[in-house]
């Protein structure tokens with residue numbers, strides 16, 4: 001059965017951890033967008049803020065009165081200098097006790113327009129889809145990014161505890177659309 005906060009019919013693909021699911025807090029909405037082209041994926045090396053020094057897609061907070069897809073397009077332009085026809089790929093809940101829940105809508109695209117640039121926040125870099133740097137990404141990305149690459153809708157939840165500047169994964173659940 002999916003964990004609290006994940007609704008609908010999903011087939012479990014990965015789960016682990018032993019702690020209880022952390023309790024419900026207020027939710028904040030985020031986006032994350034990945035570009036895939038010629039068996040390569042565009043990632044950004046995060047230069048500041050949440051997830052600093054990790055590779056990730058391009059994204060950030062959804063502003064009040066903004067749709068998630070509009071926010072995803074804005075963040076992709078701000079952080080990588082490009083526009084793309086974004087398709088919703090999946091949803092991830094990122095939970096840390098004492099913080100608002102992060103509900104992350106994750107997007108993918110296979111085309112883009114504009115010139116890829118480095119921004120204050122991200123340094124873009126192409127990787128072979130077979131050589132994604134999972135050891136330098138958020139811990140649960142290795143479970144759902146293959147579903148994004150395969151265009152298989154997914155949902156998941158990842159509960160972390162913050163220890164100093166590090167986020168320690170405590171429990172996770174990833175499912176794909178049945």
Ligand SMILES: COc1nc(N)nc2c1ncn2[C@H]1C[C@H](O)[C@@H](COP(=O)(O)OP(=O)(O)OP(=O)(O)O)O1
Nearest residue numbers: 030031032049050051058059060061094138141158
């Ligand atoms: C497991 O947790 C996470 N995994 C992945 N792959 N990505 C995550 C996780 N938790 C958060 N994120 C993403 C969601 C966003 O794309 C960024 C964080 O956004 P940020 O805090 O940088 O938001 P901005 O609006 O860009 O920030 P500024 O106010 O600094 O502009 O990480």
